[in-house]
Amino acid sequence: MTPRFPAGATGAVGLAALALLLNPAAALPEQAHLSLTRRVDELRLVWVSGTKGGDPTISYKQAGGAQQSVTGTSRTYTIDQLCAAPANEAANFEDPGQINTATMTGLVPGQRVWFTYGTTVDGYANSTAVPGLPANATSANIVILADMGRASASIDQLAHEVETTSVVLFPGDLSYAMGRKGLWADWFRMVEPVFKRVPLQTGCGNHDVLQLQGAERFWPPWGSYEFDSGTQGECGVPFQHLMAMDGGDSPSGERTINNNWTSLDLPGVAHVITLSTEHNFTQGSAQAKWLLSDLAAVNRTRTPWVLVQFHRPMYDSTFNALLPEEGATRAILEPVLEAGGADLVLTGHVHDYQSMHCRVYNGTCRSGAAPVGRPVMLVGGGGKTSGVRAWMDEPAWLAARTNGLGYARFQPRNGSVALWQWVFNTNGTVFDQHWIERPVHSAARAARAAGETDAPAADANPAALEAWRRARVAAWMRSERDTAGDLGSGLPVAEARAAAVKGAGMAAERGEIIDPTPLFDAWGL
Numbered sequence: 001m002t003p004r005f006p007a008g009a010t011g012a013v014g015l016a017a018l019a020l021l022l023n024p025a026a027a028l029p030e031q032a033h034l035s036l037t038r039r040v041d042e043l044r045l046v047w048v049s050g051t052k053g054g055d056p057t058i059s060y061k062q063a064g065g066a067q068q069s070v071t072g073t074s075r076t077y078t079i080d081q082l083c084a085a086p087a088n089e090a091a092n093f094e095d096p097g098q099i100n101t102a103t104m105t106g107l108v109p110g111q112r113v114w115f116t117y118g119t120t121v122d123g124y125a126n127s128t129a130v131p132g133l134p135a136n137a138t139s140a141n142i143v144i145l146a147d148m149g150r151a152s153a154s155i156d157q158l159a160h161e162v163e164t165t166s167v168v169l170f171p172g173d174l175s176y177a178m179g180r181k182g183l184w185a186d187w188f189r190m191v192e193p194v195f196k197r198v199p200l201q202t203g204c205g206n207h208d209v210l211q212l213q214g215a216e217r218f219w220p221p222w223g224s225y226e227f228d229s230g231t232q233g234e235c236g237v238p239f240q241h242l243m244a245m246d247g248g249d250s251p252s253g254e255r256t257i258n259n260n261w262t263s264l265d266l267p268g269v270a271h272v273i274t275l276s277t278e279h280n281f282t283q284g285s286a287q288a289k290w291l292l293s294d295l296a297a298v299n300r301t302r303t304p305w306v307l308v309q310f311h312r313p314m315y316d317s318t319f320n321a322l323l324p325e326e327g328a329t330r331a332i333l334e335p336v337l338e339a340g341g342a343d344l345v346l347t348g349h350v351h352d353y354q355s356m357h358c359r360v361y362n363g364t365c366r367s368g369a370a371p372v373g374r375p376v377m378l379v380g381g382g383g384k385t386s387g388v389r390a391w392m393d394e395p396a397w398l399a400a401r402t403n404g405l406g407y408a409r410f411q412p413r414n415g416s417v418a419l420w421q422w423v424f425n426t427n428g429t430v431f432d433q434h435w436i437e438r439p440v441h442s443a444a445r446a447a448r449a450a451g452e453t454d455a456p457a458a459d460a461n462p463a464a465l466e467a468w469r470r471a472r473v474a475a476w477m478r479s480e481r482d483t484a485g486d487l488g489s490g491l492p493v494a495e496a497r498a499a500a501v502k503g504a505g506m507a508a509e510r511g512e513i514i515d516p517t518p519l520f521d522a523w524g525l
Helices: 012-022 153-164 183-195 237-242 286-296 324-340 439-449 462-480 493-509 517-522
Strands: 030-036 043-049 056-062 068-071 073-075 098-104 113-119 128-130 142-144 167-171 200-203 262-266 270-274 305-309 344-347 353-356 359-361 364-366 376-379 398-402 406-412 417-424 430-437
Touching (some): 030 183, 043 113, 056 098, 068 098, 098 113, 153 183, 153 406, 167 270, 167 305, 183 237, 200 270, 270 286, 324 462, 353 430, 430 439, 439 462
Parallel strands (some): 167 200, 270 305, 344 376
Antiparallel strands (some): 030 043, 043 098, 056 068, 056 113, 073 098, 113 128, 142 406, 353 376, 359 364, 406 417, 417 430
């Protein structure tokens, strides 16, 4: 075969192409998938080489720009790193090959990117074109799906939308490999046609990283964290090596299996937070402290929407909701997300789709002048059909639900309103569609309609709306709180205050000035 690569490629790219011509048996790059970084002008690519050795390189360019090349890093994992049977049994292990990572930098949002990638040993892939990062809110189309497995229908349908999709959010349970030979590689081969063109921002689910051994063991008393519901001895090793979430947010500052909470900005669109319900998120944990700091650092002018994804649900209308873990997850996370102003929560774990028609807090639809509650969408119908639970009676908050598989679209029209859809993966039919308004906007409108002259207009600048939201939430939380000095998440007051100060410091490092005092007020500090 004759390899294709960007015109004028020289150096490593040209030599690798020559090597492939001389050695046609060399394995071409495979399992490629893009992800975002915490810098808005970057795209990161991970791919696998069958032959170990050789420098991983990406050559890339944008329209009107010069061709650039960057050399990345490589890693792999061995059977000895897997923590238990059946994953660490020889019959179930397949060498993952050389896992390569490289980052394209200096990209201009809204401009198409062409790139080719490979190593100096295995050769280079054909040139790939991706639409590029969204330039503003009106051009963003965020796709969300979870609990996919190896059913290809969702990825096949999504392949028709790569030119219009900005990023795919995936709150956990990717391959369901569960210690079985070669299934992670099969899954990444299946999704490669989409995810080498659209960045994937994934959280972890119980079938990705469930950690019951070692220092990061998390086995809370509310249960449903059993060994047989998790990774079957993988303990997150394949997932963490094959994905490329940023490492700066982990306690160690490195890419380790305890690094599964992070955040990033889609400028002009949203601040996206990814949490892990498979790692400790309870009182005083590193993850809980980080979440407080991250929420405190959000700049609503830059990113008006705050989206939060994690695997295990807070709300569910199947009989799975009777398990204690949903109530525990809600009790721990909901007060913090409320105080921090999360606008939309995305979860999976239950293998179906469920949406809300109202702002919800503590199981109750909220309306009126208090900016309390937010929609929580369950998007676990990505492809896995086993373990589907029976429906309970419809709760008051339910907008729609179905066992029909597919994915969601979140399309902000501006900083206050977004279109939400659920699309069946069989034919692209839209099953559920409604508008979502940011809670602060709907509450401000209700307050002004009720004659509250101090309420800002719904179209006021984001900073004014956020200051008003914090003050109103502070008053509401004080009236609801039974125990003084408790944030609601169980975090001590001193830790919450320190986290808010850290968040303001993070913002200052980016050249943004955020006063943490309103957050102290909102959290009753």
